[in-house]
Amino acid sequence: xxxxxxxxxxxxxxxxxxxxxxxxxxxxxxxxxxxxxxxxxxxxxxxxxxxxxxxxxxxxxxxxxxxxxxxxxxxxxxxxxxxxxxxxxxxxxxxxxxxxxxxxxxxxxxxxxxxxxxxxxxxxxxxxxxxxxxxxxxxxxxxxxxxxxxxxxxxxxxxxxxxxxxxxxxxxxxxxxxxxxxxxxxxxxxxxxxxxxxxxxxxxxxxxxxxxxxxxxxxxxxxxxxxxxxxxxxxxxxxxxxxxxxxxxxxxxxxxxxxxxxxxxxxxxxxxxxxxxxxxxxxxxxxxxxxxxxxxxxxxxxxxxxxxxxxxxxxxxxxxxxxxxxxxxxxxxxxxxxxxxxxxxxxxxxxxxxxxxxxxxxxxxxxxxxxxxxxxxxxxxxxxxxxxxxxxxxxxxxxxxxxxxxxxxxxxxxxxxxxxxxxxxxxxxxxxxxxxxxxxxxxxxxxxxxxxxxxxxxxxxxxxxxxxxxxxxxxxxxxxxxxxxxxxxxxxxxxxxxxxxxxxxxxxxxxxxxxxxxxxxxxxxxxxxxxxxxxxxxxxxxxxxxxxxxxxxxxxxxxxxxxxxxxxxxxxxxxxxxxxxxxxxxxxxxxxxxxxxxxxx
Amino acid sequence: xxxxxxxxxxxxxxxxxxxxxxxxxxxxxxxxxxxxxxxxxxxxxxxxxxxxxxxxxxxxxxxxxxxxxxxxxxxxxxxxxxxxxxxxxxxxxxxxxxxxxxxxxxxxxxxxxxxxxxxxxxxxxxxxxxxxxxxxxxxxxxxxxxxxxxxxxxxxxxxxxxxxxxxxxxxxxxxxxxxxxxxxxxxxxxxxxxxxxxxxxxxxxxxxxxx
Numbered sequence: 001x002x003x004x005x006x007x008x009x010x011x012x013x014x015x016x017x018x019x020x021x022x023x024x025x026x027x028x029x030x031x032x033x034x035x036x037x038x039x040x041x042x043x044x045x046x047x048x049x050x051x052x053x054x055x056x057x058x059x060x061x062x063x064x065x066x067x068x069x070x071x072x073x074x075x076x077x078x079x080x081x082x083x084x085x086x087x088x089x090x091x092x093x094x095x096x097x098x099x100x101x102x103x104x105x106x107x108x109x110x111x112x113x114x115x116x117x118x119x120x121x122x123x124x125x126x127x128x129x130x131x132x133x134x135x136x137x138x139x140x141x142x143x144x145x146x147x148x149x150x151x152x153x154x155x156x157x158x159x160x161x162x163x164x165x166x167x168x169x170x171x172x173x174x175x176x177x178x179x180x181x182x183x184x185x186x187x188x189x190x191x192x193x194x195x196x197x198x199x200x201x202x203x204x205x206x207x208x209x210x211x212x213x214x215x216x217x218x219x220x221x222x223x224x225x226x227x228x229x230x231x232x233x234x235x236x237x238x239x240x241x242x243x244x245x246x247x248x249x250x251x252x253x254x255x256x257x258x259x260x261x262x263x264x265x266x267x268x269x270x271x272x273x274x275x276x277x278x279x280x281x282x283x284x285x286x287x288x289x290x291x292x293x294x295x296x297x298x299x300x301x302x303x304x305x306x307x308x309x310x311x312x313x314x315x316x317x318x319x320x321x322x323x324x325x326x327x328x329x330x331x332x333x334x335x336x337x338x339x340x341x342x343x344x345x346x347x348x349x350x351x352x353x354x355x356x357x358x359x360x361x362x363x364x365x366x367x368x369x370x371x372x373x374x375x376x377x378x379x380x381x382x383x384x385x386x387x388x389x390x391x392x393x394x395x396x397x398x399x400x401x402x403x404x405x406x407x408x409x410x411x412x413x414x415x416x417x418x419x420x421x422x423x424x425x426x427x428x429x430x431x432x433x434x435x436x437x438x439x440x441x442x443x444x445x446x447x448x449x450x451x452x453x454x455x456x457x458x459x460x461x462x463x464x465x466x467x468x469x470x471x472x473x474x475x476x477x478x479x480x481x482x483x484x485x486x487x488x489x490x491x492x493x494x495x496x497x498x499x500x501x502x503x504x505x506x507x508x509x510x511x512x513x514x515x516x517x518x519x520x521x522x523x524x525x526x527x528x529x530x531x532x533x534x535x536x537x538x539x540x541x542x543x544x545x546x547x548x549x550x551x552x553x554x555x556x557x558x559x560x561x562x563x564x565x566x567x568x569x570x571x572x573x574x575x576x577x578x579x580x581x582x583x584x585x586x587x588x589x590x591x592x593x594x595x596x597x598x599x600x601x
Numbered sequence: 602x603x604x605x606x607x608x609x610x611x612x613x614x615x616x617x618x619x620x621x622x623x624x625x626x627x628x629x630x631x632x633x634x635x636x637x638x639x640x641x642x643x644x645x646x647x648x649x650x651x652x653x654x655x656x657x658x659x660x661x662x663x664x665x666x667x668x669x670x671x672x673x674x675x676x677x678x679x680x681x682x683x684x685x686x687x688x689x690x691x692x693x694x695x696x697x698x699x700x701x702x703x704x705x706x707x708x709x710x711x712x713x714x715x716x717x718x719x720x721x722x723x724x725x726x727x728x729x730x731x732x733x734x735x736x737x738x739x740x741x742x743x744x745x746x747x748x749x750x751x752x753x754x755x756x757x758x759x760x761x762x763x764x765x766x767x768x769x770x771x772x773x774x775x776x777x778x779x780x781x782x783x784x785x786x787x788x789x790x791x792x793x794x795x796x797x798x799x800x801x802x803x804x805x806x807x808x809x810x811x812x
Binding site: 384385388389390391393394395396399403404407414417421424425428 | 617619620622623624626627629630631661686688709710711713
């Protein structure tokens with residue numbers, strides 16, 4: 001922004017949209033908010049911010065808007081933040097105002113405080129027209145008077161600001177670089193702070209108004225001065241503003257007085273308070289009484305209580321989470337004031353976020369599980385299909401030749417062509433095999449030093465659904481602090497998952513037997529890491545080694561590839577995989593892996 | 602030319618050219634006419650002959666699955682018997698194919714005799730189908746030539762009613778019923794009451810019970 005513009009206190013009074021400017025839809029990106037990664041609500045920080053706003057209101061009401069701007073910048077970590085209010089006279093908020101002015105700005109745009117934008121041609125006006133949050137990117141593309149204002153706004157998030165139920169302005173945060181992008185959590189927290197601040201602002205106006213009326217009357221002037229100073233005045237101001245819950249209490253457990261905001265929180269009527277029926281000790285659930293006792297001791301000692309979180313019972317027995325702080329009116333006295341902020345909404349936001357995270361994690365796990373399960377099967381199936389085509393042609397042509405020979409139908413041309421095709425298809429089959437080998441070689445295992453026990457836990461998590469779905473109990477016997485192995489995590493998971501799924505399938509045939517899966521880890525004779533998977537299933541019969549032959553299967557829906565692939569994966573790591581009978585029944589599959597070199601040192 | 606005298610046709614649809622040409626040679630060794638196609642679209646463009654035929658169809662084709670094509674043929678009222686061949690079949694797949702009326706479901710590579718047997722069965726089935734279709738068409742033509750009253754009397758006769766009961770139901774005399782009945786039997790070329798009942802049952806089957 002140039003100096004002349006600042007002096008004029010105005011960016012322009014353009015009322016109409018000049019031709020050739022970017023259309024509104026092309027600078028609005030609000031929908032992106034929800035697509036971006038959503039950071040966790042930091043409600044402790046938010047609470048501290050609310051406390052700061054409350055004390056700003058109590059100590060210096062005039063600066064509450066500036067505090068709001070600073071708070072927004074602090075919480076959203078943006079580069080600039082501020083407020084825009086509609087006004088006619090450049091001072092008082094007015095719904096019918098023709099322009100917005102900026103009463104408070106902080107950050108890189110701080111020097112522009114006092115400036116403003118036209119009502120009908122600017123981002124703030126767009127927000128009021130739509131009455132919702134908007135995210136802009138480079139709004140100067142549409143609003144040319146913002147072009148000279150520096151630094152330019154890469155992103156600007158604007159939230160409507162209400163007074164008395166009417167939108168009279170916006171609160172906004174701005175990024176001047178790509179350092180950080182606004183997300184849905186910024187929208188929520190700004191709306192929340194805005195709501196709080198508008199109540200505060202109204203209370204402020206109300207108090208100013210009251211002060212003015214009182215000063216009219218000489219008689220009251222002295223009292224106003226008295227009221228305007230000291231804790232009691234501050235408290236009275238806060239009590240009347242009803243922004244936060246406030247009650248006067250004593251050490252006997254009584255609530256002497258409470259404001260509407262507090263009564264609303266716990267859903268009691270004023271009559272119930274007046275009749276003397278309310279005790280803060282009764283409103284407190286048993287598990288919070290120790291914390292309260294601690295706070296009471298703190299109050300006696302210091303005259304004040306650092307704010308902390310607790311719960312109150314509502315009248316209907318449900319609980320409301322709150323943050324509470326307190327102070328004695330006099331050191332050593334019996335009475336004090338407590339301020340209470342309702343945390344329900346923030347807790348809910350945290351809960352929503354946690355649930356979203358959890359859902360995401362479940363989906364990711366499911367994806368990982370399915371992909372591990374399918375990779376081997378899919379690869380085997382596609383190899384089978386690829387090789388099957390030329391094999392079919394070879395078989396058909398060979399059979400046709402035999403038939404022609406048997407029929408003494410010896411047309412050399414026909415036989416020649418058939419034999420040529422047999423040779424060509426044989427070559428094609430072997431080319432496919434070569435291609436698969438080359439493909440497998442192209443993807444070398446990504447080897448890292450791994451803790452085998454960790455891999456076992458991960459794989460059991462992947463197999464969780466198969467295990468619980470088949471009512472299989474897992475018993476772990478893992479030797480702690482195993483030496484690390486140098487291996488590809490995904491490949492090891494595939495091997496283990498394959499062994500675990502086999503074990504589950506071996507045990508699901510027989511309903512009478514206990515379905516227990518043992519997974520063990522340890523070290524072998526020469527120090528290598530050893531893993532064993534034991535089942536109580538049907539066992540392997542007389543030729544346990546046959547199961548490692550490719551395409552050998554005992555299952556109705558198996559490919560017969562799992563174990564042979566698993567064995568090559570283990571051997572690829574320099575280990576061994578073998579099977580044997582389990583005692584008293586079932587089978588045990590074991591594999592070893594050499595220890596990573598750095599584990600020795 | 603129709604029926605047993607026209608030569609049978611075997612159609613092959615497989616997107617692999619080696620498999621296609623080897624099938625052509627193999628099936629040709631038993632003296633059958635074979636035509637092969639790379640895609641189902643190409644097959645659909647061919648006007649099917651009026652002679653017993655069957656289709657050897659690969660399950661995994663480019664663009665469309667053989668199983669879906671089976672349904673498409675049924676929807677187009679093309680009743681050619683199908684023998685499926687597949688590189689990697691599973692049980693649900695074969696169940697679906699067989700439920701859709703397939704003759705056989707063979708996994709590649711298959712025994713040559715299995716395929717040739719399946720083809721023989723498929724062609725026989727198509728021959729019978731065509732024969733029945735032709736007969737049905739003739740019965741239908743004869744039935745269409747009956748007058749409204751003759752049709753009424755016929756349907757009552759085949760449902761087991763006596764002449765007298767029919768006369769009562771239609772409010773006419775037993776003699777009139779007899780005349781209608783003998784004229785209908787003659788027009789239908791029926792040798793006996795049993796013959797007439799058989800013909801009408803066939804028509805009913807075709808039309809889903811009601812006449």
